[in-house]
Amino acid sequence: MVQKMELPLQEVLKRFTTLDEKITHFNSIIGLIDWDQKVMAPKKGRYVFAKAAGSLRTEVFKLSVSEEMGELLALLTKEEYQQELNQVTRAKVREYKTFYDKSKRIPAELFQEYSVLTGQANDAWEEARATNDFERFLPYLEKIVTYTRKFAEIYGYEDHPYDALLDEYEPGLTVKVLDPLFAKLRKASVDLLKRIQQDGKPTRSEIFEKTYPINKQQEFNRYILPLIGFDIDAGRLDETIHPFAQAVTIGDVRLTTRYLENNVRSALFGTIHEAGHGIYEQQINPDFEESVLQSGASFGIHESQSRFLENMIGRSKEFWSYFYPALQETFPEQLENVALTDFYRAVNTVEPSMIRVEADELTYNLHIMLRYEIEKGLIAGEIEAKDLPEIWNKKMQDYLGVMPATDSEGVLQDVHWSFGGIGYFPSYALGNLYAAQILRTIQKALPDFAALIEKGEFKQIQGWLKEHIHQYGKLYTPNELIVKVTGEELNADYLVEYLEKKYTEVYEL
Ligand code: MG
Numbered sequence: 001m002v003q004k005m006e007l008p009l010q011e012v013l014k015r016f017t018t019l020d021e022k023i024t025h026f027n028s029i030i031g032l033i034d035w036d037q038k039v040m041a042p043k044k045g046r047y048v049f050a051k052a053a054g055s056l057r058t059e060v061f062k063l064s065v066s067e068e069m070g071e072l073l074a075l076l077t078k079e080e081y082q083q084e085l086n087q088v089t090r091a092k093v094r095e096y097k098t099f100y101d102k103s104k105r106i107p108a109e110l111f112q113e114y115s116v117l118t119g120q121a122n123d124a125w126e127e128a129r130a131t132n133d134f135e136r137f138l139p140y141l142e143k144i145v146t147y148t149r150k151f152a153e154i155y156g157y158e159d160h161p162y163d164a165l166l167d168e169y170e171p172g173l174t175v176k177v178l179d180p181l182f183a184k185l186r187k188a189s190v191d192l193l194k195r196i197q198q199d200g201k202p203t204r205s206e207i208f209e210k211t212y213p214i215n216k217q218q219e220f221n222r223y224i225l226p227l228i229g230f231d232i233d234a235g236r237l238d239e240t241i242h243p244f245a246q247a248v249t250i251g252d253v254r255l256t257t258r259y260l261e262n263n264v265r266s267a268l269f270g271t272i273h274e275a276g277h278g279i280y281e282q283q284i285n286p287d288f289e290e291s292v293l294q295s296g297a298s299f300g301i302h303e304s305q306s307r308f309l310e311n312m313i314g315r316s317k318e319f320w321s322y323f324y325p326a327l328q329e330t331f332p333e334q335l336e337n338v339a340l341t342d343f344y345r346a347v348n349t350v351e352p353s354m355i356r357v358e359a360d361e362l363t364y365n366l367h368i369m370l371r372y373e374i375e376k377g378l379i380a381g382e383i384e385a386k387d388l389p390e391i392w393n394k395k396m397q398d399y400l401g402v403m404p405a406t407d408s409e410g411v412l413q414d415v416h417w418s419f420g421g422i423g424y425f426p427s428y429a430l431g432n433l434y435a436a437q438i439l440r441t442i443q444k445a446l447p448d449f450a451a452l453i454e455k456g457e458f459k460q461i462q463g464w465l466k467e468h469i470h471q472y473g474k475l476y477t478p479n480e481l482i483v484k485v486t487g488e489e490l491n492a493d494y495l496v497e498y499l500e501k502k503y504t505e506v507y508e509l
Contacts, residue, residue: 007075009084016072019063020092021290026060028248035246035254039238064096065103073097088293091475095292098171105154114147118420125418132408134389141417142385145378148422152379162379165423169299170430172479175376178426181433181492182369188496189366190399192503196350196362197401200507204342205349210334212264220330221257221271224323228309229462230255230275234282243270245277245306250289253278264331265347269310276309277302279462283470298478299424303431304438305469311361311432312439312498313461317344318454348506352400354409361432362499366399368429371414375422434482436495438469441486 033053076093121140128137152161160175226232235253247253255274259267288294296302328335350360356367377383392411404410443449468485
């Protein structure tokens with residue numbers, strides 16, 4: 001019997017590293033193309049860009065499920081090899097193995113059909129939203145739900161089919177864990193909202209809607225960006241309609257923001273939010289560059305870093321006690337009669353609205369829970385897509401006390417379902433939950449946390465985030481990371497307490 005000679009471990013690792021590097025390089029280039037398409041490319045060139053990015057994505061997919069990858073993963077997950085691997089390599093293997101196993105289970109023709117479907121669904125959704133015509137989108141949504149259910153069955157799950165979808169965005173998270181967290185947060189948020197509406201002292205949010213010249217806004221945003229910790233030698237800030245952060249590599253992280261003349265808040269908090277994403281990417285261990293670990297732990301952890309900077313720091317009294325004089329100096333006419341306290345209270349205005357992306361820190365989570373409950377019901381077969389407008393409006397009324405006048409500002413507002421992103425929404429609220437838990441930890445670790453912000457000193461804070469979260473990139477799973485950082489699993493109490501405390505003060509309840 002001829003026995004196939006095993007490859008020496010060093011040889012296997014060398015091939016694995018080469019393949020990892022190649023895939024990561026392609027992904028960096030895809031990121032760059034995506035950025036260019038949204039920020040720089042002239043209208044007439046965008047179409048080819050989109051196709052070029054598509055071709056590269058297909059190559060990345062092929063490499064990730066290639067025979068070579070399969071062979072390397074099979075070797076590296078063998079017990080005798082596993083024991084020899086260091087923590088970093090084991091994490092890389094974990095990342096590729098998860099993707100490989102999932103992708104291999106989906107029949108190629110099913111994947112192909114689904115890609116065509118989501119392409120068409122996106123066009124249909126755009127049209128449906130523009131014309132307020134849910135029926136236009138419905139047949140696509142129904143099919144997407146059917147396919148997604150199939151995928152959930154193929155991926156597998158223990159308790160709830162939605163677990164298989166959550167796992168795409170927040171590895172390891174399940175309905176069983178999430179349901180009680182959300183239940184607690186929902187009840188506390190709805191109660192708090194009612195108290196604010198009944199007894200809250202009104203804020204002066206109208207101050208933001210004066211005319212704020214865009215060139216002055218740009219000046220101020222560019223002024224604060226490096227001060228809060230974003231390294232402008234390793235990134236840039238541009239403008240788009242939908243702000244985002246795109247990491248090309250650790251040394252090249254690109255942010256965008258949106259300037260509105262009659263809403264100075266939009267760019268300000270958009271920039272701070274994206275800077276939170278960007279600083280995370282910039283502070284990843286340089287040894288992880290050009291590897292699959294060169295990215296955040298999960299969607300939820302990533303969002304926690306943007307929310308932490310935007311809300312916990314950027315909407316704090318200390319933050320504005322430091323930055324408000326400079327903002328007043330930039331906009332002397334607009335803010336001359338607005339005291340710091342009024343400004344601080346105004347940036348924390350709570351106002352239920354129809355649109356998720358415009359929601360405040362308190363009501364935002366309610367928008368997410370509504371979507372989560374709907375998605376879970378769709379996947380479990382308990383809700384039918386055709387009933388969504390009615391269910392949506394009912395939940396809006398129950399949680400937020402407002403009712404959309406049209407489906408365009410209701411069930412049709414988000415792009416996510418049209419690209420098949422069922423399971424994505426919870427990440428946004430998870431970001432807030434993680435952020436509040438991290439806040440509690442950092443306040444203990446740095447007793448002068450608030451004083452540092454008040455002095456405009458962000459180095460120590462960003463240094464702490466780097467040491468405890470950012471440097472690790474994708475080394476740990478989200479649950480491992482939050483336990484490592486805070487000493488316990490995700491717990492909704494911290495966000496509930498944070499919201500109670502903040503709004504009791506802001507609204508003088
Ligand atoms: Mg974000």
